[in-house]
Amino acid sequence: MSKMSGLLRGWLTRCTALLGGLATMTAAHAEGLSYDGAKWNMPQGVSVISHEVYDMHMLAFYVCCAIGVLVFGVMFYSIFAHRRSKHPKPADFHESTTIEIIWTIIPFIILIGLAVPAAGTLIKMEDSSHSAMTVKVTGFQWKWHYEYAGQGVSFYSTLAADSNKARQLGSGIDPNTVPNYLVDVDHPLVLPIGEKIRFLITGNDVIHAWWVPDFAIKKDAIPGYVNEAWVNIQVPGTYRGVCAELCGRDHGFMPIVVKAVPKAEYEAWLTQEKAAEAAGNSQADVPVPVAGAATATTATATAATEAAPAPATPAAPAAAAGKDMSKADLIAAGAKVYAANCQACHQASGEGMPPNFPALKGSKIATGPVAGHIEQILNGKKIMPPFRQLSDTDIAAVATYERNSWGNDAGIVQPSQVAALRK
Amino acid sequence: MATNAANQSSRYFVPAPSAWPFILTIALLTIVYSVGAWLEERQLPTNAMIICGVALLLYIVFRWIRDVVLESEGARYNAQVDRTFRWGMTWFIFSEVMFFGAFFGALFYTRELSVPWLGGLGSKVMTNVTLWPGFEAGWPSNGPGAVGGSFGTMPAFGIPLINTILLLSSGVTITMAHHALKAGKRPLTVLWMIATVAFGAGFLFCQAHEYIEAYTKLNLTLHSGVYGSTFFMLTGFHGLHVTLGTIMLIIITLRLMAGHFKPDSHFGFEGVAWYWHFVDVVWLCLFVVVYWL
Amino acid sequence: MAHAHDHTHGSDHGHDHAHDEHAHHGPDKGIMRWIKTTNHKDLGTLYLFFSFTMFFIGGLMSLVIRAELFHPGLQFVQPEFFNQMTTMHALVMIFGGIMPGFVGLANWMVPMMIGCSDLALPRVNNWGFWLLPFAFAMLLSTLFLPGGAPAGGWTMYPPLILQTGAAFPLLIFAVHMMGISSITGAINVVVTILNMRAPGMTLLKMPMFVWTWLITAYLLIAVMPVLAGAVTMLLTDKYFGTSFFSAAGGGDPVMYQHIFWFFGHPEVYIMILPAFGIISTIIPTFARKKLFGYDSMVYAVAAIAFLSFIVWAHHMFTVGMPVTAELFFMFATMLISVPTGVKVFNWLATMWRGSMTYETPMLFAIAFVFLFTIGGFSGLMLALVPADFQYQDTYFVVAHFHYVLVPGAVFSIIAAVYYWIPKWTGRMYNEHWGKIHFWMSAIFINVLFFPQHFLGLAGMQRRVPDYNVAFTDFNEISSIGAFVFFLTQFIFIINMLACCFGWFGRKRDLPARVWEGARGFEWTVPSPAPYHTFEDQVELPDYELSMGGNGEHAH
Numbered sequence A: 001m002s003k004m005s006g007l008l009r010g011w012l013t014r015c016t017a018l019l020g021g022l023a024t025m026t027a028a029h030a031e032g033l034s035y036d037g038a039k040w041n042m043p044q045g046v047s048v049i050s051h052e053v054y055d056m057h058m059l060a061f062y063v064c065c066a067i068g069v070l071v072f073g074v075m076f077y078s079i080f081a082h083r084r085s086k087h088p089k090p091a092d093f094h095e096s097t098t099i100e101i102i103w104t105i106i107p108f109i110i111l112i113g114l115a116v117p118a119a120g121t122l123i124k125m126e127d128s129s130h131s132a133m134t135v136k137v138t139g140f141q142w143k144w145h146y147e148y149a150g151q152g153v154s155f156y157s158t159l160a161a162d163s164n165k166a167r168q169l170g171s172g173i174d175p176n177t178v179p180n181y182l183v184d185v186d187h188p189l190v191l192p193i194g195e196k197i198r199f200l201i202t203g204n205d206v207i208h209a210w211w212v213p214d215f216a217i218k219k220d221a222i223p224g225y226v227n228e229a230w231v232n233i234q235v236p237g238t239y240r241g242v243c244a245e246l247c248g249r250d251h252g253f254m255p256i257v258v259k260a261v262p263k264a265e266y267e268a269w270l271t272q273e274k275a276a277e278a279a280g281n282s283q284a285d286v287p288v289p290v291a292g293a294a295t296a297t298t299a300t301a302t303a304a305t306e307a308a309p310a311p312a313t314p315a316a317p318a319a320a321a322g323k324d325m326s327k328a329d330l331i332a333a334g335a336k337v338y339a340a341n342c343q344a345c346h347q348a349s350g351e352g353m354p355p356n357f358p359a360l361k362g363s364k365i366a367t368g369p370v371a372g373h374i375e376q377i378l379n380g381k382k383i384m385p386p387f388r389q390l391s392d393t394d395i396a397a398v399a400t401y402e403r404n405s406w407g408n409d410a411g412i413v414q415p416s417q418v419a420a421l422r423k
Numbered sequence B: 001m002a003t004n005a006a007n008q009s010s011r012y013f014v015p016a017p018s019a020w021p022f023i024l025t026i027a028l029l030t031i032v033y034s035v036g037a038w039l040e041e042r043q044l045p046t047n048a049m050i051i052c053g054v055a056l057l058l059y060i061v062f063r064w065i066r067d068v069v070l071e072s073e074g075a076r077y078n079a080q081v082d083r084t085f086r087w088g089m090t091w092f093i094f095s096e097v098m099f100f101g102a103f104f105g106a107l108f109y110t111r112e113l114s115v116p117w118l119g120g121l122g123s124k125v126m127t128n129v130t131l132w133p134g135f136e137a138g139w140p141s142n143g144p145g146a147v148g149g150s151f152g153t154m155p156a157f158g159i160p161l162i163n164t165i166l167l168l169s170s171g172v173t174i175t176m177a178h179h180a181l182k183a184g185k186r187p188l189t190v191l192w193m194i195a196t197v198a199f200g201a202g203f204l205f206c207q208a209h210e211y212i213e214a215y216t217k218l219n220l221t222l223h224s225g226v227y228g229s230t231f232f233m234l235t236g237f238h239g240l241h242v243t244l245g246t247i248m249l250i251i252i253t254l255r256l257m258a259g260h261f262k263p264d265s266h267f268g269f270e271g272v273a274w275y276w277h278f279v280d281v282v283w284l285c286l287f288v289v290v291y292w293l
Numbered sequence C: 001m002a003h004a005h006d007h008t009h010g011s012d013h014g015h016d017h018a019h020d021e022h023a024h025h026g027p028d029k030g031i032m033r034w035i036k037t038t039n040h041k042d043l044g045t046l047y048l049f050f051s052f053t054m055f056f057i058g059g060l061m062s063l064v065i066r067a068e069l070f071h072p073g074l075q076f077v078q079p080e081f082f083n084q085m086t087t088m089h090a091l092v093m094i095f096g097g098i099m100p101g102f103v104g105l106a107n108w109m110v111p112m113m114i115g116c117s118d119l120a121l122p123r124v125n126n127w128g129f130w131l132l133p134f135a136f137a138m139l140l141s142t143l144f145l146p147g148g149a150p151a152g153g154w155t156m157y158p159p160l161i162l163q164t165g166a167a168f169p170l171l172i173f174a175v176h177m178m179g180i181s182s183i184t185g186a187i188n189v190v191v192t193i194l195n196m197r198a199p200g201m202t203l204l205k206m207p208m209f210v211w212t213w214l215i216t217a218y219l220l221i222a223v224m225p226v227l228a229g230a231v232t233m234l235l236t237d238k239y240f241g242t243s244f245f246s247a248a249g250g251g252d253p254v255m256y257q258h259i260f261w262f263f264g265h266p267e268v269y270i271m272i273l274p275a276f277g278i279i280s281t282i283i284p285t286f287a288r289k290k291l292f293g294y295d296s297m298v299y300a301v302a303a304i305a306f307l308s309f310i311v312w313a314h315h316m317f318t319v320g321m322p323v324t325a326e327l328f329f330m331f332a333t334m335l336i337s338v339p340t341g342v343k344v345f346n347w348l349a350t351m352w353r354g355s356m357t358y359e360t361p362m363l364f365a366i367a368f369v370f371l372f373t374i375g376g377f378s379g380l381m382l383a384l385v386p387a388d389f390q391y392q393d394t395y396f397v398v399a400h401f402h403y404v405l406v407p408g409a410v411f412s413i414i415a416a417v418y419y420w421i422p423k424w425t426g427r428m429y430n431e432h433w434g435k436i437h438f439w440m441s442a443i444f445i446n447v448l449f450f451p452q453h454f455l456g457l458a459g460m461q462r463r464v465p466d467y468n469v470a471f472t473d474f475n476e477i478s479s480i481g482a483f484v485f486f487l488t489q490f491i492f493i494i495n496m497l498a499c500c501f502g503w504f505g506r507k508r509d510l511p512a513r514v515w516e517g518a519r520g521f522e523w524t525v526p527s528p529a530p531y532h533t534f535e536d537q538v539e540l541p542d543y544e545l546s547m548g549g550n551g552e553h554a555h
């Protein structure tokens, strides 16, 4: 009985709140989707884009309200004023070309008014170039895997234990007692603020969707394909999202948590992680299955990376400097060589300046067979001059740098391989 | 408009209540249910069930067709009913076109979009770089996983060309048959029909040969990635339609021998002819986009 | 439905049936009548009872969903079972409820509206119906298989759907059978309309309901085979080693989505165009005023049908299409608002300065205009790609399509049944209970679905059995709406059955023209409509056109 009245009071407050909510639809929820108490509206989010999206949403909402008021106003007036008791004699008009043209044109104009800003925002959202860092996101049944490209840091992110306990059928645990019920994870994704971060999103088994409302990012994680998205977080904080594509039994239980921190903090965290991984006491050494349903996938993937050094190895002994260098050293050296020789055309971002200066990011050459890559550096091509003057080590280093930057991940090149291909 | 002289009734023919559709559905259900059980290796006497289902299905189809033939020969159909059949057949064939459309669409999509994307072309560079490094787009393709192992393809100007000629000729012969029928030359009609059936059978023979070739010599199978999938699904469903078409051709040939159809009213014949031409056209598309290009 | 007990022979309007014995002997007796019937009225009745049964089953499933979602945490069912409920709920409602409901109405009314004796291919018509109960028996039986029913959502996306157990092939074959049923039904309607109109009824004199069904039938013939193709590829991918939807073999899971939605989007208009026709029939009757802009109504429906073929990818904005494709599909989708708007405005103009009374069918028709438009607005918001990134796969979408489907399609079916049941049974429904049914339905459908807009915007995703406690309030409200709305429907069905079987001493005392404002062939035959009507074609007097169609046309 008292429970009853409790419920009732509950609804009363909610209904009033509901009205209030409608009234204050515009009131920004800058703190974003922090899941604290009822919300009526889309979060404004914490990036420039997410604000644009929010404005787009509100614009469309108000346009529809306006049209609604008009249309329904007319309808209800007619329902009231033209009922038989008040208006016994029906008029007998049934056509008016002018008015029909008018109410075809006006909606059309309104639509253009909506389409233009929408198109603008969309084009910005889909341009993930010039990003400062890249995170590879892989959806699993039913957890997420994150990999910081080129940092050697990667880990799984799974539903927090307390939520997981409470969500079992008949667990007897009241979800209200669990902090961030179903939107908390064991190992959140940590990101720096104020930087353009690119996400490479894919799925391991079935389609998932990586959704963080506060970033206005929702992209499907599709097995065998990679989708790109990006965000530039403005406000530090914890942002929560969920998997937004039905992916089987526990689709509702693979949340996303992002901790956005100042750059310095992020760097600190990153070094810690690296240390942890080096010490091996982190998930990092869990092998990450390559996306794409088939085992054949893994086969080709590894095959390709192994294949790279292969052609050179026989010639290796011939090369004077037979000793191989570590990936880290090569990349470090390569970065300098690149800045000195290549950056002017191919840009720091590796995006180049197409059409004349092609991008190295993801390019066939810089990610294809090693031999082709080295030969192009040695001999040049079209307007690109040859760089034979550089030492084997420099060329190996810069090639390695190019094959492992901007999301490229195509193995390393040793000076011996360059030596083999000179002449 | 061809009108059956015997029936000028203004009344539209409404058939008597019939149990065939209901029983036909039972047969259909038996078949699909047991095929489903068989695919899932469930503990059911699937083979027996399938046989019973098919037997019942064939029996009902026969009885149903028989009723229609008797009604038609019994001059129950007036000009309006005749128009109904024409419209009905037209839209049925249209629905068949859309069915093939789905598979042609799949061929277009895989060939023009998904395979190139996997190869790093277009907007999906990172797909290739991060997941399938070293995979070069091209066609025919069984994908970056090289699913089904390396395979060969059917040269367009071998058997497929022969099949094209066979079907085109059958299109001609059935038209000749039609003219002969309209001219009331029944024996000639039958001869042309027999030729048509022969061409149809010939086509099926060649295709069977082609499939055996593909499986035994070329290692081209249903498993050969998207190429194998689209190749066999398209040609396979077409072959199925040719088979049905041939059976229908045989039926009307027998009906012609039995003296059915009149020079001025023979929709049964024309319907089958339309269907046959449709199968013919589908083949031409197949020949061009599947074998040739 | 008049014939559920007794039936009236065609002979009771004294034609001479000399040269067609079949018209003479009425239906068989007992169950055989329903199994063997080739009569469009019998089959219409069967379709409607089937549809109603499916609405009921689908409704029960939705109650399982709503019960589980009443509170956060799992109270009643395991996640797998929840997903099965979601999937089956949708399949049952769409393929078992709405579509057969509309086909049933077409069976009953199209021949009576264009003045012909039956559908063009009566035996095929019978087959089209009987496929459905068997297909759904098979589909529903999967609930009891090891591994349970399909749980991959009604959209059946691979790779997930390929993880289905023993239910998988039965799902595929059930879809095939439904497809055959829809195609045969559609061909029947098209041929009937093109070939069997009464003399003098030109295309542009046809009632709107007939027009909308003609175009719907075209959509069906065009897209059902495509769905059949899509699910066939699923079948071969699972059992015969093809790679249509697997990247390793060069395929693409997203390709399935393209093929499915090429069917799926026209499908949603298949579920609304006949509703437009019903509303365009009912409003003029009770406004006692000719339908405004008949021609533009026809062109609008045609335009919507055309556009429905080039907007499918608006269901796939998050799959990562090239931006140009996203832009194209956004613009095309938004464009659909224009012809739809034309229809809404025409309905208002028809009501304007009419002389309206508010019998139950009219009330449901008005609720349709109001609530469908709200659903349309949310649809327009969904069409804006940047915003859709936030809406997609949330309860905002669920709210959108329930607004267009339940107070849209379902309300139109309910309105149609109220509107025509006196003609079918010769007995008037109880207006008092009709109004109660209306107000309960109209209020609780909003209690049920309006809060789901907020849930979606606040971040609650679809197809989940459990949620963060922040969403509790609106889910509670929604669930309560669901239960009351469901129970309310019993008022309706009892009211209708009473007309069929003459409960509560309801008398057969209705004139041919049940609604004084109604025009058209169906109102020229006695109520209840005799078992055989318009066996000999008659010319339609012009004043009968003057409301439904546009008399002036002499094309």
Ligand code: HEA
Pocket: A064, A067, A071, A107, A108, A110, A111, C155, C268, C269, C271, C272, C314, C315, C333, C334, C336, C337, C338, C340, C341, C342, C344, C372, C373, C374, C375, C376, C377, C379, C380, C382, C383, C384, C388, C391, C392, C393, C397, C400, C401, C404, C405, C408, C409
């Ligand atoms: C009867 C069924 C029906 C109908 C009629 C509609 C109508 C529309 N739908 Fe909807 N839709 C569905 C059923 C339907 N939909 C279903 C079932 C789904 C989900 C499927 C799933 O994922 O499970 C869906 C999903 C869906 C999506 C995908 C959402 C997502 O998953 O991210 C989109 C996106 O564009 C969309 C858009 C539209 C639009 C623009 C219309 C337009 O036709 C609406 C046009 C009408 C109006 C706009 C109102 C009246 C017009 C005026 C008063 C004129 C003036 C107005 C303006 C100028 C704005 N729908």
Ligand code: HEA
Pocket: C048, C049, C051, C052, C055, C056, C058, C059, C060, C062, C063, C065, C066, C086, C087, C089, C090, C091, C093, C094, C097, C098, C101, C152, C153, C154, C155, C398, C402, C405, C406, C409, C410, C413, C414, C417, C448, C462, C463, C464, C465, C482, C485, C486, C489, C492
């Ligand atoms: C026409 C289609 C239709 C109809 C009528 C309904 C009706 C209802 N739906 Fe459903 N629903 C869908 C189509 C429909 N739905 C689809 C396509 C999905 C997506 C599935 C997926 O994600 O894959 C969905 C999903 C869906 C969800 C989301 C599930 C999830 O994401 O996990 C929910 C949750 O609340 C829900 C609830 C309801 C409720 C409470 C009703 C109530 O309205 C039920 C009560 C209604 C009735 C009892 C019927 C009354 C009708 C009559 C009385 C007419 C009589 C007819 C004759 C006389 C002929 N539905």
Ligand code: CUA
Pocket: A139, A140, A142, A207, A208, A209, A243, A244, A245, A246, A247, A248, A250, A251, A252, A254
């Ligand atoms: Cu992962 Cu849903």
Ligand SMILES: [Cu+2]
Pocket: C264, C265, C268, C312, C314, C315
């Ligand atoms: Cu759509």
